[in-house]
Amino acid sequence: MDLILYAVPFFFLLIALELLADRWRGRRSYSLADAINSLSTGVLSTTTGLVTKGLGLLTYAFAWQHLALLALPAERAWVWLLAFFGYDFCYYWLHRLGHERNVLWAAHSVHHQSEEYNLSTALRQTSTGFIFAWLFYLPLALLGVPPLVFATVAALNLLYQFWVHTRHVPKLGWLEWVLVTPSNHRVHHAQNPLYMDRNYGGVFIVWDRLFGSFQEEDEREPVIFGVTTPLRSWNPVWANLQFYAQLWADARRTRRWRDKLRLWFMPTGWRPADVAARYPMGKPDLGQFSLFHVPLGARQQAYVVAQFAVHVALGSYLLAFGASMPLAGLLLGCAWMGWGLFVLGTALEARPQAMRLELLRLGLNVPMVALAAPWGLLPASAWAWPALLVYSVASLGGLAWQRGAGLRLGAAAR
Template sequence: MNYVLYAVPFFFLLIGIELIADRWRGMSNYRTADALNSLSAGVLSTTSGLLTKAVGVLTYTFAWQHLALFELVASDLWVWLLAFVFYDVCYYWNHRLGHERNVLWAAHSVHHQSEEYNLSTALRQTSTGFIFGWIFYLPMAAAGVPPLVFLSVGAMNLLYQFWVHTRHVPKLGWLEWIFITPSNHRVHHAQNSVYMDRNYGGVFILWDRLFGSFQEELDEEPVIFGVTTPLASWNPLWANLQFYVQLWRDAVRAESWWDKLRIWFMRTGWRPADVAERFPLAKPDLSRFVKFEVPLGLGHKWYAGLQFALYVVAGTLLLGTGGEASLTGLWLACVWMAFGLYAIGAWLENRASARRLELSRLALNWPALWAGAALGMVPTGGLGWGLLALYSLLSLGALTGLPRREAALAV
């Protein structure tokens, strides 16, 4: 069962409730561009995951078939309980190493780039975590946990983590000692030095207390969210590539071949001495921290939000039908999705090329619908083409009615 697919309506319902709570309590935990950027990263992650999830599933299944030490039965309740706890231990080390090694942080950093903390941040996920993430769960395969149980408890673990991404829930007493809560997960998303690289558990905080990585949220130290090398962009593609590009540039610039190789697996932030001297990286002064923002009018924000809704619907449909789609169809869907989300990001950044990209995006929807129908991914007829025509006309009308540019992003 695809638990994430069925959870999507509840994700957006709870985001709506959190927005109401913000208004009611006089708080401001959402900014339109930041939330859309987080959600775009999530949609891109689930779409690309239809192609990349096979890496983890196939390697786990192969290891379970050939390396399992015990024969565990999926119908036994105790197997599920064991697997649920076992998964969280593996997740802890996957997550911890994701913060402590350069190449793993390059994938995981996407989740931490938002300078806000709200339920949309929970959906901000990487598209490249599949490269190494599967390694950390092989002990479960060796123990004999069946693939169905493994995939199910993994989804449950991920769904649990959604609700802890909020600032509206205070400390929860004795629960803080056992479970990951909003308070101790706020610590995890901080860039304050006292909080950095702490509280890695997915469901249980016990592993952090056991392995010395726990940090309590302090009243005297308000959390500042984000990463120490700011993304400074609303582009979900760049969000996934930013740290890889930094590592590649440093590797190319390094004089030592040993440094060129080891930089990828050194502790996060390590750079060759010669590169660090010639190309220093400035770190923000948190006492004067200013969140990244690009001035946009209300009309521009509404337009971006309405256009993004198309990709939420498409991404949800792909989650439901992607398992039956051809490899060609999935690749085309990923390209269409990536380009569309990139264009919306450029629009939110108010770039000089934003309108040209937007016109190209609207035009691309026509061959995309034709290809989807031809490949059997989109059940469409006259109604589908009519809806697309109406959508295109309304979009073009709104686009021509908005000001040309307000304040271009300096690049």
């Protein structure tokens, strides 16, 4: 049973309730572009994860089958409790090193790029974390935690972390000493020097208290959310590539081969001396901090929301049926999702090429649907062509609707 799939409707319901709480309390913790950007990175992560998460699961299963020191019974409650606590302990170190080493931060930084803080931020997840994450959970396989138990507690750990991404819940008394709470996790998402790189636990804050990485939220120091190298983009594909691109640029520019290699595994923010001298990077003045914003007309926003809803629907379809699809069909679905979310990002940024890219995306739907049934993306193609026709006509109508109001996608650059 895929717990994340069943939780998706509740995620959106709770986001809607948080929006109502914002309105009731006179707060503003959401902006449309930021929320869609966060949700887009989540959709992209879950979609690509259908292909990539197999690396970690297969590696874990192999280590458990051939290298486990114990044979822990999956039917015993104490094994589940051990696995739940053990998973969070391993997560703590993955998360901590994800902030402390360049190549791991390149993956994890996606989750921190939002300058807002709300429940949609919880769904803002990386698409590249699979590269190294599996290494941190191998101790559980060696201990003998069965794969089914491991996969279940991993999902429960992730589900717990959803609710702590909110500004509406204050400090919770003695629970602040034991659990990761919204207050504790707000600190984690801060870019203030006082708070930065603190509170790494997923469920339990005790690890941070034990290993010296805890910081309490201080009402005298309001949290400023985001990262010190701002994304300044609404594009989920670029969100996943930004820090990798920065590391690659520094590796290419430095003259020493040793620095080209070690740069990736040095502490976060470390740069070769010759590159730092020739290409200095200043940190933003938090006293002058302002949210990233690109003005969009109401009709542009409505079109983007409608198209994003289509991508959520397809992403849910892939999540529900991806396990039974052949690899070719799954890759086709992932490619369509990634390309579509990239194009929506250019629209949110009002890029000059956004209209052309959107027309190209709609045109490519024809060969995509032609390949969908033979490659296993769709169970049958009888309804695919009528659905494509309706969708394409409606999309073209939406584009014409924008133009009729004098609102062209990409009319002005950032």
